[in-house]
């Protein structure tokens with residue numbers, strides 16, 4: 219298997235929750251020689267220095283200080299959260315069986331969650347001798363399952379079914395006598411009394427490569443871990459230029475980005491401001507010389523439902539990186555920023571495709587236009603084509619993995635001179 223695909227699959231299989239995704243990326247950055255900064259500390263940034271910080275245990279931002287005076291920031295933003303079920307504060311329901319009390323996180327396809335082994339991952343706050351500490355937990359075994367109702371008891375099951383998250387999707391945890399057992403298990407795993415938690419369900423099925431020519435990849439959370447990984451890899455592989463490269467992986471995109479670690483927070487703006495202050499740079503001038511790539515997966519044309527795609531702007535799996543357009547700014551791309559990104563793809567030797575919703579289908583939105591409200595720089599919305607977005611097991615194209623990494627490497631390596639009138643690259 220191609221090394222890039224293998225590395226992405228290792229990330230996908232380890233990132234069982236948004237906390238585990240961030241932890242994995244932090245370790246990748248540490249291994250690449252990046253120094254951890256604290257928002258609460260002083261920042262002494264050296265030319266040639268490589269830095270990262272986290273917020274809320276989930277958002278990760280990394281950047282490098284170039285040797286020469288920078289003209290602006292070359293940034294990317296993606297997200298590490300996914301639609302899933304969150305375990306409620308009092309997480310056990312007793313009765314004939316012991317079930318888990320959950321609620322929906324984000325807008326998911328619900329049916330794929332049924333009849334497959336599930337488990338729980340996230341973080342817990344634990345009482346320790348040094349005070350209350352955040353600990354990652356992952357019950358790494360088949361622990362739960364949401365059983366379907368038999369066809370004999372729901373004859374309309376194949377005629378379209380309205381799932382009720384308060385009834386239909388509560389996972390089965392054990393028999394009547396299992397009550398209390400989950401917290402014992404979690405406290406044993408975490409090593410102390412749990413005072414608070416952020417725990418999510420995840421599917422136990424690993425990422426896989428399939429198709430006649432092994433051209434497809436399926437996994438949980440391809441939206442948007444695939445882009446997060448591609449952006450981080452491009453950032454790490456790039457040559458130094460006359461810009462400050464910044465890679466951001468935010469949390470909370472699936473629920474509107476409004477959290478302290480989401481794209482609607484002051485995180486990115488604050489990081490840019492602190493870089494400018496530490497290096498004696500003018501923030502407004504730096505902003506004017508900056509560019510943003512908002513990277514979040516895109517809908518590929520569906521094999522069984524081509525009619526749902528726009529006939530002239532429908533990407534395919536393995537067709538290259540997708541540039542996303544929307545007249546109402548759900549995607550931020552305009553003629554100028556699309557041209558910049560197409561030139562970058564050309565330099566990288568990678569194909570670029572386009573995506574627009576069918577004009578009568580509203581489609582989704584992403585973090586580009588949200589981060590623009592805080593850091594207003596020319597932005598292009600891109601992504602990789604995928605099927606079954608927001609299913610717990612999504613599908614994308616294997617070749618596209620390398621395309622995104624190459625395009626992001628070329629982006630972070632470019633010397634971009636951008637004006638209102640045009641650009642040079």
Ligand code: ZN
Nearest residue numbers: 441442514515
């Ligand atoms: Zn997404």
